[in-house]
Amino acid sequence: MNTTVAGAPHPYITALLGGCEPAREKLAWLAERRAAALERANALTVPTTRDEEWRFTDITPLTRVPLRAAVPGPRPQAGDIERFAVAEAGIRLTFVDGAFAPELSEYAQLPHGVVVASLAAGLGSHGALIERHLARHARFEQDVFAALNTAHLRDGALIWVAKNGRCPAPIHVLHLATQDGVATYPRCLVVAEAGAELTLIEDYASLAPGPYLTDAVAEIAVGERARVRHVRLQREAGAAFHIAACAVALSRDGSYSSHAVTLGARISRHNLSVRQEGEGAEARLEGLTLISGRQLADTHTALEHGRPNGRSRQLHKCVVGGAAHAVFSGKIMVAPGAQLTNSAQESRNLLLSDKAHVDTKPQLEIFADDVKCAHGATVGQLEAEPLFYLRSRGLPEQGARNLLTYAFAAEIVDRIPVPSLVTQLRESVLAETGSAE
C-alpha cells in the first residue's frame, strides 16, 4: 500500500512513534508482533496521492498537524457521554483518548459464554485466544497506519462469544476523543466462535473539536455458522482525522454484515477488508457517507471470496454537499477455485452542490470461471421530478431537497439492526441535509 523508504524513517512517522517505547511485554508473542509492527512503521512512509490506494485522498493536511501521544486527561463524566448512549446496548466499553474508562463502561452483567473486557485485562484470562487472533487478521506489513496502531498496542476492546453462544443485546464500543493535538490508537478484537451470534456497535465520537488523529484497527473473526452484525459509526469532530482499518475473517457458512456510517472528520479513511476463508460464507456490506463543507471521506473495501459458494452483497451510498469529497473504492476478488461465488456491488452517489465531488471505483478481480458478479455505480444530483412533486404538495424547495436527500440515505439507515440508532441517525441525517448546502 505504501512505498518503503530506504534509509531514514519518515519524520512524521518518527514523530508519531515518539512515546512508543520498544516492546517490553511479558508476553513474547505480543512483544514480537509489536516489534514487527514498529519495524514496518519505521520502514513505511506516509502515503501520497502517487500511491494507487491513496490517489484520491490527499492526507497532506494531516502531516501538517503536530501530534503528540495522548496522556490521561480529565475524564468526562457520565452525563457528558449520555448523548452517545445506545438504548438497546446493555453492554458498553468506553475508551477515552484510547484508554479504557471502566467507570464509563457497563459490562458487569454478561450472558453466559460472553466475554466483554479490555484487552489488557483479557490477556491475563484469555491469552491463548487473543494470541490466535490479535494482529493476525489486520495486516500491517503494507499499511503504515495499521502498523502504527499495532506498534502502539496497549489496550483495546475484547469481545468473545463462545461456541453457539448468543449475546442478545448489541455491544457498544465507544471511542471518545477528548483532547486536541493527540494521536490515539483504538483497537478492537471480536471473536465469534462456531455458531455464535453478536451485534457490535463500533462508535467513534468526540468531545473535542479537533484536530486530533484517530488511528483505529478492528479485527473480527467469524467462526463457522457464526453471525456477526457490525454497526460502525464514525461521528468524529469536524476538524479530526480518522484513519481506520477493519479486517474480517469468515469461516465456513459464517455470516457478517457491516453497516458503516461516516458523518464526521475533516479527513477520514476506512479500509474494510473481508475474507471468506471458508465455504458458503456470506457478507453484506452497507455503507453511508454523508459529508459536507470541506470534508473528505474515503472508504476502501476489499472483499475476498476465497472458497466456493460464497455470497456477498454490497451497497455503498455517498451524499456529498458543500465542497466535500467522497471516495469509494470497492474491490471484489474471487480466488481460483471459489466457484459458484455470487457477488453484487453497487455504489450510488448523490451530489448536493456543484463543488461536491465523488470518486467511485469498482474493481473486480475474478480468477474462477463459474461465478456471478454484478457491479454498478451511479453519480447524480437530486432529480427534478420528485422535487416538483414534493413542492406541488406545498413543501418548500429546501425542505423538499432535504427530504429527498434523507430518502436517499434512508435505505442504508433503515437497515441498521439497532432501532434506536435508526431513529437517531434519521434525525441527524435530516439535520445534516438541512445544513449540507
Place this chain on the structure above:
Amino acid sequence: MIRANSPILLEVRGLRANVAGVEILKGIDITVRAGEVHAIMGRNGSGKSTLAKALAGHPAYEVTSGTAVFEGRNVLEMAPEDRARAGLFLGFQYPVEIAGLSNAAFLRLAYNTVQGIRGQEELDPLEFDDHVRAKMKLLEMDAGFLERSVNDGFSGGEKKRNEILQMALLEPRLAILDETDSGLDIDALRVVAAGVNRLLTPQNAVVLVTHYQRMLNYIVPDYVHVMEGGRIVKTGGKDLAVELEARGYDWVTGEVAA
C-alpha cells in the same frame, strides 16, 4: 354544477408556454368558477398535460405570455409550493416514486405544511393516523399504504388512489387531475371517481384532463373543452364528450379547419 354568479376561482387568459424551447401552449383562455367541473379533452400531444403542469408551476414549462389568476393572485409568478398552499392541486399523470420516504411521513408533512399556512391545526403522528385512515376508507385503500415508500412499487391504480388521497387531505380549492383515469381498471376508476365526487363542494372546482370519455360517466362535467395544437378549439357541455367518444377528435379539428 354551473352557477353563473358563483365566484371565479381561476381565470386563464392568452396563456402561452414552451417546453424545451418549443411552444406547446399557443393562447389558452379558460374560466373556472366555484362548484364547477371542467373536462379538458384532446389527443395526445394537444397540450392538455402541459396546461396542467404549467398551471401547477413545473419548472420545465416556461410560460412566455398570458395570465392565470387564481383567487385574485397571478399564480404564474408563484413558486409551485405557494400555488399548492394557495389551494391549487395537481393530480399527477405519473405520480413520482420516492423510495426511502414513507407515505405516512410524506402525507403528514404535506398536510401539516398546508394546515400551518392556512392557520389551521397541525396533527401529531397519532392524530394524523386517525385522520388519514378515515380518508383512505373513502378510497378503499388498506392501511399498508402508509408504511410503504411514496408510490414505490405501487400499481398504476394504487398510485392514482394515492393522488386522490392527497387531494382529500389538502382540500384544494381547485384540483387539476391529469389523466387520473389512465392505468385504472373499471373498478378502480369507479372508486377513484366516487372519491373525487365526494370531495366536490359548491366552494371548490375540478378540472379533469383526460383523453377518454369514460371517467366523465362518473364525474359529470359542466364544461368540456377540446384542445388541439395548444389551443382550446371547442367548448361545450357534457354531451360534447359523448359525441367525441362516438365520432373521434377528427370531427372537431375538421370542423375547426373548415
